[in-house]
Amino acid sequence: MAIKxxxxxxxxxxxxxxxxxxxxxxxxxxxxxxxGGSKVVVTVxxxxxxxxxxxxxxxxxxxAPSRREMDMLLSTGEQVSIALLSMAIHEKEQPCIxxxxxxxxxxxxxxxxxAKILSINCNRITNExxxxxxxxxxxxxxxxxxxxxxTLGRGGSDTTAVALAxxxxxxxxxxxxxxxxxYATDPNMVQEAKKIHSLxxxxxLELASSGAKVLHLRAVEFAKKYNVVLHVRSSFDxxxxxxxxEKTNEKMERPIIxxxxxxxxxxxxxxxxxxxxxxxxxxxFGQLAExxxxxxxxxxxxxxxxxxTISLTVTENDKDLAKKVLQELNYKNFELDTEVxxxxxxxxxxxxxxxxxxxxxxxxxxEGINIEMISTSPIRISCIIRxxxxxxxxxxxxxxxxxxx
Amino acid sequence: MAIKxxxxxxxxxxxxxxxxxxxxxxxxxxxxxxxGGSKVVVTVxxxxxxxxxxxxxxxxxxxAPSRREMDMLLSTGEQVSIALLSMAIHEKEQPCIxxxxxxxxxxxxxxxxxAKILSINCNRITNExxxxxxxxxxxxxxxxxxxxxxTLGRGGSDTTAVALAxxxxxxxxxxxxxxxxxYATDPNMVQEAKKIHSLxxxxxLELASSGAKVLHLRAVEFAKKYNVVLHVRSSFDxxxxxxxxEKTNEKMERPIIxxxxxxxxxxxxxxxxxxxxxxxxxxxFGQLAExxxxxxxxxxxxxxxxxxTISLTVTENDKDLAKKVLQELNYKNFELDTEVxxxxxxxxxxxxxxxxxxxxxxxxxxEGINIEMISTSPIRISCIIRxxxxxxxxxxxxxxxxxxx
Numbered sequence: 082m083a084i085k086x087x088x089x090x091x092x093x094x095x096x097x098x099x100x101x102x103x104x105x106x107x108x109x110x111x112x113x114x115x116x117g118g119s120k121v122v123v124t125v126x127x128x129x130x131x132x133x134x135x136x137x138x139x140x141x142x143x144x145a146p147s148r149r150e151m152d153m154l155l156s157t158g159e160q161v162s163i164a165l166l167s168m169a170i171h172e173k174e175q176p177c178i179x180x181x182x183x184x185x186x187x188x189x190x191x192x193x194x195x196a197k198i199l200s201i202n203c204n205r206i207t208n209e210x211x212x213x214x215x216x217x218x219x220x221x222x223x224x225x226x227x228x229x230x231x232t233l234g235r236g237g238s239d240t241t242a243v244a245l246a247x248x249x250x251x252x253x254x255x256x257x258x259x260x261x262x263x264y265a266t267d268p269n270m271v272q273e274a275k276k277i278h279s280l281x282x283x284x285x286l287e288l289a290s291s292g293a294k295v296l297h298l299r300a301v302e303f304a305k306k307y308n309v310v311l312h313v314r315s316s317f318d319x320x321x322x323x324x325x326x327e328k329t330n331e332k333m334e335r336p337i338i339x340x341x342x343x344x345x346x347x348x349x350x351x352x353x354x355x356x357x358x359x360x361x362x363x364x365x366f367g368q369l370a371e372x373x374x375x376x377x378x379x380x381x382x383x384x385x386x387x388x389x390t391i392s393l394t395v396t397e398n399d400k401d402l403a404k405k406v407l408q409e410l411n412y413k414n415f416e417l418d419t420e421v422x423x424x425x426x427x428x429x430x431x432x433x434x435x436x437x438x439x440x441x442x443x444x445x446x447x448e449g450i451n452i453e454m455i456s457t458s459p460i461r462i463s464c465i466i467r468x469x470x471x472x473x474x475x476x477x478x479x480x481x482x483x484x485x486x
Numbered sequence: 487m488a489i490k491x492x493x494x495x496x497x498x499x500x501x502x503x504x505x506x507x508x509x510x511x512x513x514x515x516x517x518x519x520x521x522g523g524s525k526v527v528v529t530v531x532x533x534x535x536x537x538x539x540x541x542x543x544x545x546x547x548x549x550a551p552s553r554r555e556m557d558m559l560l561s562t563g564e565q566v567s568i569a570l571l572s573m574a575i576h577e578k579e580q581p582c583i584x585x586x587x588x589x590x591x592x593x594x595x596x597x598x599x600x601a602k603i604l605s606i607n608c609n610r611i612t613n614e615x616x617x618x619x620x621x622x623x624x625x626x627x628x629x630x631x632x633x634x635x636x637t638l639g640r641g642g643s644d645t646t647a648v649a650l651a652x653x654x655x656x657x658x659x660x661x662x663x664x665x666x667x668x669y670a671t672d673p674n675m676v677q678e679a680k681k682i683h684s685l686x687x688x689x690x691l692e693l694a695s696s697g698a699k700v701l702h703l704r705a706v707e708f709a710k711k712y713n714v715v716l717h718v719r720s721s722f723d724x725x726x727x728x729x730x731x732e733k734t735n736e737k738m739e740r741p742i743i744x745x746x747x748x749x750x751x752x753x754x755x756x757x758x759x760x761x762x763x764x765x766x767x768x769x770x771f772g773q774l775a776e777x778x779x780x781x782x783x784x785x786x787x788x789x790x791x792x793x794x795t796i797s798l799t800v801t802e803n804d805k806d807l808a809k810k811v812l813q814e815l816n817y818k819n820f821e822l823d824t825e826v827x828x829x830x831x832x833x834x835x836x837x838x839x840x841x842x843x844x845x846x847x848x849x850x851x852x853e854g855i856n857i858e859m860i861s862t863s864p865i866r867i868s869c870i871i872r873x874x875x876x877x878x879x880x881x882x883x884x885x886x887x888x889x890x891x
Contacts, residue, residue, distance in 0.1 A: 101543070101546035101547050104547060105547070135566070138506070138566070138570060139569075139570065139573055141505075141506035142506050142509060142510070142570050142573045142574045142577060143573045143574065143576065143577040145577075146573045146576075147572065147573060147576050149583075150569045150570075150572045150573050150576070150584060151569070153565060153568065153569035153572070153584050153586075154565075154566060154569035154570065154573075156565075157562035157565045157566050157569075160558060160559075160561075160562045160565075161540070161543070161559060161562050163558065164544075164555045164556070164558035164559035164562075165543060165544065165547050165555075165559065167552065167555045167558070168544055168547045168548045168551045168552060168555050168556075168559075169547045169548065171548065171551075171552050171555070172547060172548040172550075178554075179555060179558050181558075181635075183588070183633075184633055184634070205633075228588075228589055228610075229589070230586075
């Protein structure tokens, strides 16, 4: 691992730059970070609802906009933010410069509206940093080899920040958002929920994919791949947030379970009367995969007459498409159940502590909650239960695993 | 003179692309031009009040924005327009591509907010035209050698259009606006005013500098320098407008006087009691020039005692600065008169027809209008008169020189 530079990358989302007052607040934070002795690179998203407003404008013109022109249009949102933020920093008499994705050297492929970063040529950024400037880079955008503007798709500004932190070999990458960090569970559901001080990339990935929406999966995966230390914190106070990094010497004192997450955006599909012979399940799941339907949990039961029942879960969004696939495959005896939810416990500690699953089932059983399906990863256990039991399940697991301590 | 290509450049101002409906109208015009057999390059300004809205946003951040960041901010306005217009043309199933100033190869100096075009590398544009595409170029913007975004200042989109027409050696450059062409005089003042079919660059320059505001001086000067044929016409109908070009075989049939213009934005300054000796006037006008005050007309009278009186006119905007200069030069006996106006007749024909000035003075005299100051150029005669006589002067000259015929 290379020695880190004294550079930090700070990323602010759309709500953090939604108006002049908030932009001035971001300017203050950037200046403070620089006065703290770091070289500062700031990435920002488009202000508030700007992106939605631009999409609405394009809707008035056409129902099927060219993706290249969509990127031409949407990239203006971040360009406005960087110019205004730079002005706000100048107003405080600090040297500063704004750079578009193109100017910052962010080269992408040419998959418009969902481009991937190929490389970052940091010459311009490092030159400006050397001149003592705070450098502000437009999030979410890059440029293709053909000199066309591209955007990075959902979570694009987070990805820009992490990619910049990696390319610049930054000390860490701070993701400023409207929450104060990552919580052991949803504070809206469990009032006693505590902010997590630090967790590993894998734990964050499992939390994110199990329903916690602080960070985009893509940015965390990128951070893991390039070993970028992330710090998730609030734009609206100066309190330390949550650190996400490869676990090191902290390991001993970490709790076994890091968090409890839930997802009510699940649909359970049960297919009855399947012949229990090789290839049947393959044709079903093959066809679902073909349609890009992400199947989460799967359970198969075989009855005495060699007739199988398969249950699986998909997201609410894929419900209708999954139904269509089953009909096209001539499955007649199936049912969709939208009244389910998923509750998960996540913790790297469970790898070295056996019996965690048994504990989880006991905590749920004590509440009279029936477990319908189970899936596990090395650091996660998920259960499908009735949707109306989600809240009591989350509370019971949070209390049972002593996350309030 | 090089043989012209089959390219036409069409420029649409902010009012022509102010909403989705108007953008669709511009798309229709561009497609029609292409179906007429031309290769089409379109330049557009920012939509409606976008530029003012962006300036207002910057005002909320700082009173003294960095000019570089101002260009970063303002250039987004045109970028939104080109993306939406390109979508509107795609919607009609015509191949089309939008290009920023950078992508269009418009290289400028780095005088932010008022940059000058240094050169245009047309490779990208001509490649896209060869592929059969309509090419839409953001007006008002370019890129410096340092890869920074610049804007061209007032009338910038007109300048972009004329510069592109010159670089592409286009057949002509159409400037679409909210009026149907250039009129012999202001139709708001003289109902019978007729649209001029064609006039020379010099006539247009004199008209523009004498108060007619259809085209920016800078774009006309650029067109003259590079011999670009201009066609000024309305965005909202398909009627032929006014052609501006070097006069050729048309000369014989052209009227002697092309137009009557007026300017009520004038202030007359009279300085009494000046010693009539060399250097006195020089020190006065030298100091005014030093302060960038544009002096328009000058008259000097000498009385019997070798004491001179100088009258001059400046624009309303420069009034206070001129007053300050006079005070600093210790002139005590001077007066400012804001109740004056300037009326001008313009026509290349007056060069070969003597007696035009005498006719003008007679037409004004017949209306009882007193002429206070006079200035002339080879193709223009201007008179300073009382401001409240401007309307009757314009009407009398329009009728006298038979511009209604």
